[in-house]
Amino acid sequence: MRPTKQHWKVAVLDMYEQVPNEGMRCIREILTSYARIHAxxxxxxxxxxxxxxQLPDLSYDIYISTGGPGSPLDSEGSEWEQRYFRLMEDISEWNETAIDKKQLLLICHSFQLMCRYLGLGNVCRRRSPAFGVFPVHKTTAGEQEQVFSELPEPYYIVDSRNWQVIELDHQKMDAIGAQVLAIEKERPHVPLERATMAIRFSDYCLGTQFHPEADATGMRMYLLQQEKKNQVITNYGAEKYHSMLEHLSDPDKIMLTHDAFIPAFLDNAIFKRPLLQ
Known part of the structure; x- marks a missing residue:
């Protein structure tokens, strides 16, 4: 399958608030590698x-809005957020009429912001932070999602969050045509709702609670930090901590998600592959 054109523009919306992170490095490397592989x-x-x-204009084909620190609630009404959602609305309006659609990927903090903005569910603080390598499960809609087509059930992700999206308003979801694609792993011993891990907001907007860009190098660096190590052991136990480190060396765990997810999202935009299998 040939791309519809050779030159593509991608806008990366850096939501990290100038906090050091691995996400931007990973996204740069994925985009550079993708361009090289597909010439x-x-x-x-x-x-x-x-x-x-800083915000891009509408001259871009693809928009990737990253994860970031802090509360997805406290920024409501801020100047930067008003401008950010104005861009989101502009992209949505463009896609309603234009032939060449613009694809949008929302990661972690950006995903939470969009869920709050659209009123799709309860964006709330977790009882304890989630950090590490975990399995997540596809929903029925997720099984049909083209971007997920190379991922097994369950597939493994890097989770790093203090916040979550639960208690979805299914009437609002249905009204805009949004579908839940993935949910948190089942924890039979924990009497809490499983958090939403991915939503297709529209044909041209996909969001994930997890970090699909994360790689083993960055995650290993985080897990070896004493603070993160203590956090994982306190919340999940030493056995789980060492299991996470082992998973980093497994090509079928987070590196499979890293290698498959964003490239499949780009395929959908560049090669116009169908959303449903």
Whole structure:
């Protein structure tokens, strides 16, 4: 299958608020690798949204909005957030009429912001932080999602969050045509609702609670930090901590998600592959 054109523009919306992170490195590397593999002229630019209030225009084909620190509630009404959602609305309006659609990927913090903005569920703080390598499960809709087609059931992800999306408003979801694609792993001993881990908001907007860009190198660095090590052991136990480290060396765990997820999202935009198998 041939791309519809050779030159593509990607806007990366940096939501990290100038906090050191591995996410931006991973996204840069994925985009660079994808362009090389497919012999594309893939031009990408980064915009620091929350501090410098930088935002792209509508000249881009693809938009990736990253994870980031802090509360997805406290920024409501802020100037940067108003401008951010104005861009989201502009992209949505463009896609209603234009022939060449713009694809949007929302990661972690961006996903939570969109769920709150659309009123799709309860965006709330977790009882304890989630950090580590965990399995997540596809829903029936997720089984049909093209971006998930190379991922097994369950598939493994990097989770790093203090917040979650639960108690979905299914009437609002149905009204905009949104579908839940993945949910948190089942914990029979924990009497809590399983968090939503991925939503297709529309044909042109996909969001994940997890970090599909995360790689073993960055995750290993985090897990070896004493603070993160203590956090995982306190919440999940030493056995789980060592299991997470072992999973980093397994090509069928987070590296499979890293290698398959965002490239499949890009395939959908660039090669116009169908959303449903």
């Amino acid at each position: 594309l002229q893939l031009e990408f630019h980064e915009y620091e949204v929350r501090v410098q209030q």
